Amino acid sequence: MAANMNGQPESPWRDSGTSVDVVAYLKVLRKRKWMILIPLLVVLPLSALVLLIQHPSYEATAILLIEPANPRVVKIEEVHTPDHSREYYKSQYALLKSEGLLGRVVDTLSNGAPVTPAPSDTDSLAELIDRLKTRAKEAVQRLRETLGDPSPVVAFDPQEVVRRERIGKLQRSIRVEPVGMRLVHVTIVNPDPRRATTQVNTLAETYVAQNLEAKLSASEQASIWLEDKVQELRAELQQSEAALQAFIAEHKLVPAGLNDKPLVAVEEFKNLTAAYATYKADQVALQAQRRELAQLRKQPFDKLLASVASQMNSPLVDALRQRYAELQVEHGVLLENFKPRHPKVLAVESRMQTVQERITGEIDKYADQLKSENALIAQKVRMFGGRINNKKGEIIASNEDLEAYSSLKRDIDAKRRLYENLLNRMNETEVTKSLETNNVRLYQRAAVPVQPVPQRTLLKFLISAMVVLSFGVGMAFAAEMIDNRFKNLDDVEHYLRIPFLGLIPSYSNKHLSGLVTIEEPRSAVADSYRILRTNLQMMATQRQIASLMITSAVAGEGKTTTSANLGVSFAQLGWKVLIIDADLRRPALYKQFSVTNEAGLSDVLSHQADVDNLIQNTGVHNLRILTSGPIPPNPAELLNAHRLRQLCEHLQAQFDLIIFDCAITLSIPDTLLMASGIGGLCLVHNPDRGEKGGVETAKKMLERANANILGIMFNNVRLKTSTYGDYHYYSSEYTVSQYKKIQS
Known part of the structure; x- marks a missing residue:
């Protein structure tokens, strides 16, 4: 494989980008041929040996039905109810291969006798390897004990070691295949067809029994817990009722009218507050009128007369004001014809003075009236203010008693309701815990298989050859890629x-x-x-x-x-x-x-x-x-x-x-x-x-x-x-x- 300008290995693609440099690949494979041949020469004979010594295997399948709910016998909700979610079903599939369930199956098949390896346990190379691993662990433990290793070494009972081996073998031979959501095919593969059938049927029956035991155990535990809580709540309820009676006796309360007493006091307090507000408003208004009247009296008579007439709302003052206006008109006319010291002018001015004095007298009477009314209203304001303060203290004291009484009463009511609910649930649980209803049942038992499972020896050998060949080729190209030597x-x-x-x-x-x-x-x-x-x-x-x-x-x-x-x-x-x-x-x-x-x-x-x-x-x-x-x-x-x-x-x-x-x-x-x-x-x-x-x-x-x-x-x-x-x-x-x- 060529290198680029930076010294990195070039791709086997040619410059055209459309064809592969097959010759370069073949040269790499030829150069690294031993990296391909050695894994083939080592693994393929072992694969052939394993495939040839394998015995025929038989599959036995049992069908389980997992319902979403227990059969409804009575209209009472049971303590242990199945879930409807996918997670519930997935957990059930996992339980079918759990070590706890398989341990019960192994114990059931052994019928209480010492657990010994089955004759077929030595027929499989995988089991032989597991057994060799166990023996190696035991030898390491004995060596550590001989060398005086201070670390703790767990010593297993030989019977327990064999039991764990059988559990592991059974776990590897199980295949769980859901069909839809409710049906589950449980298959066990074993060289002995009768043994495979016995194992899978025992597994299915043990799983159904375990699910029922879990339901009954949950009901029993719930019943015990409910009984303890009912007794505890009964004692607490009695203590609360005794505390309430002691409170009533101490404060000399009458429980029948205790709830109405605060309402009457509150209503009276509202009436007193309304009356106090009314008198207080009247007092403020009178004080405003008196201040306004005092300010008006400092003004000239003509301005005082114009302003006070509307405030006093007195017919006499209105008549005097009208008479005074007429005299003013007459006085003006006379001044146009006579001199100011003319007898007629002086006579009119005398009459105007008399009317003015009468109006001033009426204003003084009105001011005295306002002063008297203000004093009376101030007395009523003080009286209602004192009554309001007294009533407020009475309400506060009554509310404190009512709050304490209500708190004790609410606590008693809450405990009584909880006590009644738990008592009813305990009675229901006592009824349902004896019902052996189960949402899991063995829908179809496994029959003894007649034909063995196809071994597909040639296919497995070819697959292993392809895997080893791919591994070798991959290692060859990987070695070529990391090889930092000149290639060509x-x-x-x-x-x-x-x-x-x-x-x-x-x-x-x-x-x-x-x-x-x-x-x-x-x-x-x-x-x-x-x-x-x-x-x-x-x-x-x-x-x-x-x-x-x-x-x-x-x-x-x-x-x-x-x-x-x-x-x-x-x-x-x-x-x-x-x-x-x-x-x-x-x-x-x-x-x-x-x-x-x-x-x-x-x-x-x-x-x-x-x-x-x-x-x-x-x-x-x-x-x-x-x-x-x-x-x-x-x-x-x-x-x-x-x-x-x-x-x-x-x-x-x-x-x-x-x-x-x-x-x-x-x-x-x-x-x-x-x-x-x-x-x-x-x-x-x-x-x-x-x-x-x-x-x-x-x-x-x-x-x-x-x-x-x-x-x-x-x-x-x-x-x-x-x-x-x-x-x-x-x-x-x-x-x-x-x-x-x-x-x-």
Whole structure:
């Protein structure tokens, strides 16, 4: 499966979005075939064994009828009444498989004898596994006791252990199937048809009996509770009645007229309040008239006369006012004809004075009348106010007595009603608890089955095979998804953005020393090195590269073997090649060619020896070697780009290509220090040893060190399980279909 630009596995869908890359799927299945085959090889024989040793099973079915209500014998509501909701029926279905009910069934079938395993209990593999689990638990308990474990260990009676096993087996063999809401099919599966029939009929009968027992038990418990509550309420009622009688005697009340007494007092209080309000209003009105009259008397007589006439409403004052008006008119006429001191004018003024004095006298009498009336009304207001206060105290005292009396009376009435209701319910319960009515009944007993249940062995085996196969395939694809290694060649170039130079197949010939290009020059592995040589040769020619670094991200990826075989391949081409072991920490190149490592590159870089004197022959024509020499204490200080550049310039006059076998990149800085001084770099990667994340990190580190990365090659690739191309080789014949793009 290819990877996208971010390094995540690509979908098996092609770019068109309409077809599936079946080949990619098949390659994944081929690569992970053991994850599929091992579960199949383990599970399928076990499934076949289990299916073959199974005995025929028989089903016995009894039918139960669950009514929504008990049969109505009397018109009295019973204590235990069924529910009409779906939850009620669901709970009944669950009760049919409950351990309590099944325990009673097991006890009934054993008839009080010691519970022992039935002969058929050992016929089922599931029961055998359960028995083994029980034995294992017992062994663990005994071991804990032997080791002195302080934690408490529950010791079970062997008879109880067997009983629980039978309950568990019976529970697994039950199937409850509702038909509508009321009918329930109860089925038990057992290898013995008669035993299955006995078990299911016993289960149905026990369930019906248990439901009736629950109803009778509820009625009995309710009757006992009601009897206790009736006695308790009778005692409380007697105490309350005695308290009421004591209250009446203490306050000298007459219960017959006690309720009317507050009503009469309230009515009298209302009348007194109304009279008081009337007199109070009259008093306020008189006081207002007196204030108004006092203000009017301060005004001139003409204005006083005009205002007081309407207020007094007196015929005499009205007549005097009219007479005074006539005299005023006559006085005016005389003034027009006579002088003010004329006798006629004076006579009219005398008569006007007399009328004015009479009017003033009437006003004084009216003021005295108002004063007398105000005093009388004030006396009545005070009188009614006192009577109201007295009546209010009388009402308050009466209300307190009435409230206390009413409270005691209400308490007695409430207890009497509750007492009567409980007494009636107790009598009804006494009647109904003896009625053995039941809303559940055995509608149809189970008959002994004649034909066994179809085993469907082949179907079960195929289903188990499909499940195991699906599990294996799922695990294979899951492993492929989480596998962070390179999947194919496109994945390499998309992820790293560098050319793919080639791959070297794995080979396991123990007699080979590693130089396969010398020992088996006609093998497919040697040809793979030659293909790698060809690609590097084209790049070296195009970019004028005379020195080449070989490195890897982590150890064990085969960089030294690649350096040696690549040097041999270039030498076989006629190039003069020098291989330099630049791994000054773990040198190994000298072992490939069986040469000494007493002096080498470390001596040259430390200026202790001349390089021309340290170059050794390898036994291969045109191929020479400069070993690493003694391991220095400071390799990072010796290996720097400037020194290596000078060394390469000196050696290029003698050799066509200089190959440096360098240290690994991720954990050692040596390669990064010398990277910019070498013409080109080739990364070696073993897909089984490193992940692509490590390769990408090494590539970025080398790029930051200004290395000229030519590309990457894969080493020790297992072609039979890989997805890197189609390699088929026999002796020296092979095909490399994935190299078409590289060679082009």
